[in-house]
Amino acid sequence: MLERLNRWLDVRLGHRRWWGAWRARTLPASPSWWLTSGSLVFWLLVIEVATGLLLMASYSPSLATAWPSVSYIERTAAGSFLRGVHYYTAQALIVALLVHLIRVVACGIFRAPRELIWVTGLLSLPLVLTWAMTGNPLSGSQQGLAQVAVEAQIVGSTPGVGPTLSRLLLGGEDVGHLTLVRLYFLHVAVVPLAAAALLALHISQVLRHGLAPRENNQQPSAPVPYWPYQSVRNMTVLALVVGIIALLAWRYGAPLGAPADPDLPHHPRPEWYFRALFELRRHFTGEQELIATLLIPTAVLLIFLTFPLWDGLFGRRTASLLRTSTLLAGLAGWGWLTGMSYHRDLYDGEYQASRKQDRIWAERARALAARGVPPTGPAELLRNDPQTQGPLLFARHCATCHPWLDKHGQGLAASEASAPNLYGFGSRQWIEGLLDPERIASDHYFGRTAFAEGEMVSAVQELAAGLEGDELSARRKQLRLAAEALAAEARPPEAPPEARRAAAGRVLIAGELGCTGCHRFHSEGELGTAPDLTGYGSRSWLVAFISDPRHDRFYGERNDRMPAFAPGPDDARNLLSQRELALLADWLISQQAAPSDTPRPTPAAAPQLTSR
Numbered sequence: 001m002l003e004r005l006n007r008w009l010d011v012r013l014g015h016r017r018w019w020g021a022w023r024a025r026t027l028p029a030s031p032s033w034w035l036t037s038g039s040l041v042f043w044l045l046v047i048e049v050a051t052g053l054l055l056m057a058s059y060s061p062s063l064a065t066a067w068p069s070v071s072y073i074e075r076t077a078a079g080s081f082l083r084g085v086h087y088y089t090a091q092a093l094i095v096a097l098l099v100h101l102i103r104v105v106a107c108g109i110f111r112a113p114r115e116l117i118w119v120t121g122l123l124s125l126p127l128v129l130t131w132a133m134t135g136n137p138l139s140g141s142q143q144g145l146a147q148v149a150v151e152a153q154i155v156g157s158t159p160g161v162g163p164t165l166s167r168l169l170l171g172g173e174d175v176g177h178l179t180l181v182r183l184y185f186l187h188v189a190v191v192p193l194a195a196a197a198l199l200a201l202h203i204s205q206v207l208r209h210g211l212a213p214r215e216n217n218q219q220p221s222a223p224v225p226y227w228p229y230q231s232v233r234n235m236t237v238l239a240l241v242v243g244i245i246a247l248l249a250w251r252y253g254a255p256l257g258a259p260a261d262p263d264l265p266h267h268p269r270p271e272w273y274f275r276a277l278f279e280l281r282r283h284f285t286g287e288q289e290l291i292a293t294l295l296i297p298t299a300v301l302l303i304f305l306t307f308p309l310w311d312g313l314f315g316r317r318t319a320s321l322l323r324t325s326t327l328l329a330g331l332a333g334w335g336w337l338t339g340m341s342y343h344r345d346l347y348d349g350e351y352q353a354s355r356k357q358d359r360i361w362a363e364r365a366r367a368l369a370a371r372g373v374p375p376t377g378p379a380e381l382l383r384n385d386p387q388t389q390g391p392l393l394f395a396r397h398c399a400t401c402h403p404w405l406d407k408h409g410q411g412l413a414a415s416e417a418s419a420p421n422l423y424g425f426g427s428r429q430w431i432e433g434l435l436d437p438e439r440i441a442s443d444h445y446f447g448r449t450a451f452a453e454g455e456m457v458s459a460v461q462e463l464a465a466g467l468e469g470d471e472l473s474a475r476r477k478q479l480r481l482a483a484e485a486l487a488a489e490a491r492p493p494e495a496p497p498e499a500r501r502a503a504a505g506r507v508l509i510a511g512e513l514g515c516t517g518c519h520r521f522h523s524e525g526e527l528g529t530a531p532d533l534t535g536y537g538s539r540s541w542l543v544a545f546i547s548d549p550r551h552d553r554f555y556g557e558r559n560d561r562m563p564a565f566a567p568g569p570d571d572a573r574n575l576l577s578q579r580e581l582a583l584l585a586d587w588l589i590s591q592q593a594a595p596s597d598t599p600r601p602t603p604a605a606a607p608q609l610t611s612r
Helices: 002-013 015-023 033-056 066-074 077-107 115-139 142-156 162-170 177-209 229-251 272-283 286-305 307-314 316-346 349-369 379-383 386-398 428-434 455-464 469-490 496-510 539-547 578-592
Strands: 410-412 609-611
Touching: 002 015, 033 077, 033 177, 033 229, 066 077, 066 115, 066 349, 077 115, 077 229, 077 316, 115 142, 115 177, 115 272, 115 286, 115 307, 142 162, 142 177, 142 349, 162 177, 272 286, 272 316, 286 316, 307 316, 316 349, 349 379, 349 386, 379 386, 386 410, 386 578, 428 469, 455 469, 469 496, 469 539, 469 578, 539 578
Parallel strands: none
Antiparallel strands: 410 609
16 A cells, blocks of 8 residues: 555655665765764754744744743743754754865865855855844844844945845844844745755755765775665764754753843843954954954955865865865964953953843843733833842942942942942841941941931940940840831831830830930921931832932931932932832832842942952
8 A cells, every 4th residue: 555655656756766866875985974964964954944933833023022922932841942952953053064064175075066065065154154143133132132233233334235234134223123023034034045045056966966085085896875874874973963952952941031121231242153253343443344244254255165266276285285274274263263252251350240140130031021021022021120120220320329238248339438338228137237336337337428426326326335234235135126126117027026026126216215306206206307217218218218318307408418319200300210219119128138148139230340
């Protein structure tokens, strides 16, 4: 039955003739592991296309949907594995293609009548790189879209047609919705069709002319069949490479950065295969950038394309030496530029800090996306996240005077520290330090402010003046209870013992400690002389205090240089919007629950970052 069906199909398709010709191939010499590169490139292309088609089933190309759709794929083990295979296969494909081209040069496969084998193979390298380049930004991540913006600038620097090509790539003047649509069209249609055409021509030439004998290789006495002797080697190498790809995909997966947001600081870098070009641009800037981005790559490609002509120009022995020297020089130059780029970044503290911060933002965005992505787009995930925006707002508006450093010296350093360190502000530990007679006048609190010798410092120090032994211990215990009471204003305790201590502390604040002589605390005391302690450190208290510390509820005319960031709802002098105030306040409150000695993630791209 199967034989009849096979004959029926062969009459109509002639597949036996094609399959017979394929199986009848012979080797120019003995089987070799060196010859496996071509087969490896072909099957990696097949895997890349197959996984790409499967990913298309869940992908949506637009700024509002690209990142959420990729995030959705990543939330399942199968989807994450599939995307990882697609990603690492692309990396392996580029390496395999480079190895294959080196083998072609070493074996002299470009010689007549096999010139088209060399030309089509060489042209496939920039095509595969373009294929990878158009795929990188499709995740809608910050890194990917920042890369394509830089690449559009490079394309735009081409004389004459540059601006037009840049607009065609981006779908306008800047990165937007049409950018991903254009890239998606190039990635799944234009470039694959061009690659298929080149591959078809390349394979037809290989089948037509056969494998070229290696130079200085004696022919075997009898033809050696390609199948199974070489085919087994091909499949062994393919299995090994696919196994490595699968392991990487399962263990690490494909990277997915934070969703694109131009407001987030970023330091884009290209993939490893474009690092040489990235480094070359550092040596040709301004109007000379065209030399690095267009002239040198084009010249190198043209030189390699002329390899088949060199035998006639220089003689076979001389041409072979020149080709080998040119190939080695090209690889050495590419390797040196790539290594210099990575070496420079390795010792760039700002870049390394930004990479760490990018990972933090990416993890945060994925965690938030699991709860749902806003209809307005994935950028809103981090734009409305206090853990992301709080440190950025603090670095931009507060860290001029206030440091935010843990006991290890890690966090946000102030450009000119002249105000209290706000790390853990409002927590019990922070308030205990504020009420400590020995620490209140230190640089951590009021030591660098106009209040260093003010009434607050004097009052706290007088509480312990002349006390020793049990009396001093009792006073310190009272101050700790007061700290618990003030910390409870922002975070009411849930455990009964903590609630009892906070209640005792409230009695002390309004009574024996005499705090309400200057401060208002609920129904006790008056406004106008010192900050209101009612709701101290809470969201509403922080928003009101940051908005206008000169208000009678806070420092009034005694305010020490702190600006009013939002004195009125529609005031033109406002430095922060109500949304930004709330994000900053929520972030400061979230730090209250953390132990004061625990390093916290900080915005690595901010200029005030320090790591001591």
